[in-house]
Amino acid sequence: MIQVGFKPYYRVLHFTSEIGGYIVGGIASFMNELYRYHPPDVGFVHLYDPRATPDLALDLYPGWEDILAVSYAEAYRIKEL
Numbered sequence: 001m002i003q004v005g006f007k008p009y010y011r012v013l014h015f016t017s018e019i020g021g022y023i024v025g026g027i028a029s030f031m032n033e034l035y036r037y038h039p040p041d042v043g044f045v046h047l048y049d050p051r052a053t054p055d056l057a058l059d060l061y062p063g064w065e066d067i068l069a070v071s072y073a074e075a076y077r078i079k080e081l
Contacts, residue, residue, distance in 0.1 A: 002056060005065035011041040013081070017048070038066065045081070047072060 014034065018027050035044065043066040048056065050071045070078060 002067075002069040006043060006068045007066070009041075010043040010066075011039075013043050013045055015045045015047065015078075017046070035067075040066075042066065043068065045070060045078065047075060 016031060018031050038044075046067060046069045048069060048071055050056075050073070056069055068081075
């Protein structure tokens with residue numbers, strides 16, 4: 001689990017399996033806009049497959065300070081939220 005500036009409280013959490021910057025298309029553009037312009041009480045939990053994305057580049061998250069990245073193998077830890 002990669003936790004970057006993830007606060008203990010958010011009003012809204014978005015759970016997503018898409019990450020802007022890694023893929024091309026409408027959903028990536030949509031996610032980029034969500035990250036870039038999100039309010040301070042909105043966080044993102046990104047579920048990823050480490051086999052498909054072995055080196056998670058956090059600089060590709062426009063709103064990286066409110067990202068919690070969780071590999072599918074660690075998805076059981078989401079209940080900690």
